[in-house]
Amino acid sequence: MSNSIPEIRDLDFMLVIGSNTTEAHPIIGMEMKIARQRGARLIVADPRKIWLTEYADLHLQLKPGTDVWLINAMAKVIIDEDLVDKDFIKTHTEGWPELKANLAKFNLPEAEQATGLPAEVIRAAAIEYATTRKAAIYYTLGITEHAHGSDNIFSLANLVMMTGHLGVRHGGLNSLRGQNNVQGATDAGATPLYYTGFQSAEDPAVRAKFEKAWATDLPATIGLNLNAIMEGVKEGNVKALYVMGEDILISEPNTNHLEKGVKELEFLIHQDIFMNETTKYASVVFPAACFAEKDGVFTNTDRRVQRVRKAVNPPGNARPDCQILADFARASGYAMPDYKDAGEIYAEIASLAPRFAGISHERLDRTPMGIQWPCTSPEHEGTAYMHKDGPVKGKGTFVVTNFRPSVEMPNREYPFSLATGRVLYHYNSGTQTRRDSGTMDKVGECQIEVHEEDAAGLGLKDGDMVKIVSRRGGIKARVWISGRVQKGCVWMPLHFVDAAINKLTIDAGDPLAGTAEYKVCAVNLLPVKPGAERAERSELVESRPVLGA
Amino acid sequence: MADTFTITVDGKPVEAHAGEMVLRAAQRAGVHIPTLCDDKRLEPAGACRACLVEIDGQRRLQPSCAWKVAPNQNIKTQETSKRVQRHQDVLVSLYMADHKLDDEGLPVETCNGNGLREWAQECQTLSLDPVEAPRAARPGDKNPYITFQPELCVLCARCTRYCDEVEAVNAITLTGRGSETTIGTAGMRGLLDTSCELCGGCIDTCPTGALVEQKAIEILPHQIERKVRTTCNYCGVGCQMDLNVAKVDGIEQVVRVTSPPPGETVNDGNLCIKGRFAYDFIHHKDRITEPMIRKPDGKLHGVSWDEALKFAAEGMKKVQQRHGPKALGFISSARCTGEENYLMSKVARAAFKTGNVHSCAAT
Incomplete structure (x- = not known):
C-alpha cells in the first residue's frame, strides 16, 4: 500500500477493484464499511457480486480479464473532461504525451462492448474519482493474478498519477497483500530480484556489500522467480528444492503437471508445521514452530513492521524456522553466525538495508502501532504514506498499456x-x-x-x-x-x-x-450421477484434545 | 471556540478537545468513571447510566459518555459528589437484582471477566429482591464459538451496536419488550443461519461476560498465566492480538485469543473469525513433531536433528555438485517471519550460490 489502513475511515471515495475485501482482508473490509457509514462513496469493480457490493454505491460487474479496458476508458474520460492534475503530471511524471496518445483509442462505446458495463457508468465512476480529493484505490489478486497482471497495475498507476492522487494522506494506490508476511518476505530478500531492502541483485555494488557482510562470494546473476522455478521442476532443469512453509502441490497452478516434476526431483526438503501434499515426496521433513511458538516480525500490507512473539513451546522436537535454517547452513559448510535470538537477525537486516535501518525489536516492543517503512534512522518516525515529496524514484513513469485477452478463453468444449x-x-x-x-x-x-x-x-x-x-x-x-x-x-x-x-x-x-x-x-x-458423490467434509477437525467441548 | 480548552473534573484541571465527550477527556486524564455501555469504536448510547456525573448548571445528573465538553465546565464524579455515589450504589444494586450472583452476592466472574462485578466492588450495594426477568437465549444455536448467557446481560447494546456500526452485518439486535428484552436474531435463529460472520466482536465488547467464547469457557481470567501480544498469522492486515496462555493438564497452551484495547493498534481492537477463533491448529495432534528422512524403504522415518540436518545438507550439496547451483530452488514463505525469509535468501545465495530463491509472495 502506498498509504495506510487508519486513513480508510476518513476517505470520501473508494474504488475497490479485484479485491474481495470483506472476505480476504476482513478488518480492512470493516474499515471500508465504517468509511461508507460515515458517508464515503464506494465503487466496487469485480466480475462477481462479492459481499462488499452490498455496501457499494455502484458495482461495476465487468467481464473477467477486461480491467485494462475499464481503467483505460476511465482515464480517457478524465482527459476528455479535462480533469487531469496538470501540475502533478508536469512536476512528477514522465511519458504523459505517449500515454495520452495511446489512451485515445479506449473510447466508451468500445469499452462498453469489451467490459459489458454501460458507458455512462464508466464515465460517472471516472468523473467521481477524478473530482474527489480524498479518493483511494484498493486492489488485490483480482488485478494481479492474470497473465496481463502488470498491465492492470500500470493502468491503475496511470489513473492515480494523472489525477494527482499520490503522495497525499488520503489517497494512493493500495495493493492489499494477501498473506501475513507476503510484504515482509520480499522486504527480507526472498526474491530473485533483490537482496534485503529492495537492493538490486544485479547491481555489482550491492553484491559486493553483501559479499563483505556475509563473508563469501555470491552469484553474479539473478535467479529464477517462483513461476520459473516451478517450470524448471516440470521440465527437469531444477533437480532439488528446499520448500519452507508452502504446499506447492496445492498452491501452485496446474498441479498435476507439477506433481510429475516433483516426483522426479533428486532431492526435496520440506519444512512445515503439518504434513501435506508436498511432504509425500520429501526426502527430508523438518518440523517447524508455528507463529505462536517463535519470535520475529511480520510486515503487513501497509508496510507496518510488527512483532511476532513466542507464547508457548513448539510441540515435540519442532524448532523455529530460523534455527533450522541456520543449522542447515552450517551443516552445509557455510559459517552462519550463531544468532542468539531473532532480534539479532533483524539487527543484521537493518544494518544492510537503509529503509529498515531505524527499526529494531527493542523499538517495536515500545511501539504498539508498529513502524511503517521506510524508517531510516532510530529518530525517523516511519512513513504513513509514500511519495510525499514526489515519487520515490524521482519521476513517476506513465506506462502505455494495451488490452490483451486472457490466455485461455472459454470455447465450445470448455464454455x-x-x-x-x-x-x-x-x-x-x-x-x-x-x-x-x-x-x-x-x-x-x-x-x-x-x-x-x-x-x-x-x-x-x-x-x-x-x-x-x-x-x-x-x-x-x-x-x-x-x-x-x-x-x-x-x-x-x-x-x-x-x-x-x-x-x-x-x-x-x-x-x-x-x-x-x-x-x-x-x-x-x-x-455427477447420483451415488457417485461422496461427502467431502474434511477429517481434520477434532474436538480440542485436552479442553474438550 | 478553541480546539483545546480546560474543564474541571473533581476540582482538577483536565484538558479537553472541542466536540469530544466528557468521559473521553476524563479517561485521558486518568479519571475513573464506571461505564458498561461505552466503547470508543461506537457512537455514544447513554444506555447504561453508570457514567452519570454532576455538571454545574445541570439540574439532573448527565451521562458523561454523551455530554459534550465545554470551556470552564465543572464536573463532579463519584469521587467528590455524594449524589453521584448514591446514584451508583442504587443503580449497580438494580443491575445486580437482575444478574447471576455468586456465593458472596457479587456478579459472577466469567472467562471474559465481568465489569459489573468490578463496579459492584467499588460501591455500597443494597440487598434487593431478585427480579423475575424471563430473558431468553437462543437454545437452538449450534455455533461452536459464541455463547450467550442471558442471565448476565445488562442490555447495554454494545454487542448489537458493534454488529451494526463496526462489523456492519446486523446479525444480532435487541428484541422483545420490557423484562423480556434480549439479544436476538431474525426469527431467533442460531448465528450460523444469520448474516453473522463469527467475528466475535460482540464477545470482545460485552462488558459483563454475557457473550463469551465457548471453547475454553471454564478458564477464568485469573487462570490465564500471561497474555502475549503478537501479530495474526493469517491475512496481510497485520491485526494485533493477545494470545492467552494457561496450563492445561500441566502444559502451557494457547487457550484463547483476545483483542487489544480499541485505539491502541492498527486493527483498533477488531479481529475476524480466523484471528479470534481459528487457533486450534496450534496444539493439533497432526503437528509434525520429529525430523524425518526418507530411507531406502521409501518411507519417512523419525531421526535426530543432527542426522536430519546432515542428510539434508549432503543431499542438497550432491545435487549442487552434480548439476550446478542453478539446479537448486529455495522456496521461502510469506507465512514465515522476516528474519526467516532473510535467512532463506542467505542460505540460497551464500551457502548454495544460487539466486533461485523466491516466496509465494509472487502474487
Missing part, C-alpha cells in the same frame, strides 16, 4: 470461465482453518458458484455434485447457485485439498512478475 479465490472462513491451502470446528461449520466443503441459467441449462440444482474439468485436470465440488457470478462464469475457493482447484488452473504467468493466472481459465461442468 465456462473459472476464477479462484478465498472465502472468509478459510485461509489458503486450509491446513490451519480446516482444523477448526466453526470455520468448518460455516464452510465445510468446496462449492462451485454457478449462474442460475447455466445450472438450469445443465440440469443442475443447488447442492448437486458436479465434476469440473479443464484441459489439465478434473475435480468434484458441490453446486452453489449463489447469485454472485455472471452467466458463463464459475468461481471456486482454493482451500480444499479434496477439491484441489489448482489441478484446473493454467500455469500461464505474467511476463514481468511471474504471477500465475489464477483468475481466468476455461472449464466445463459435468453433472
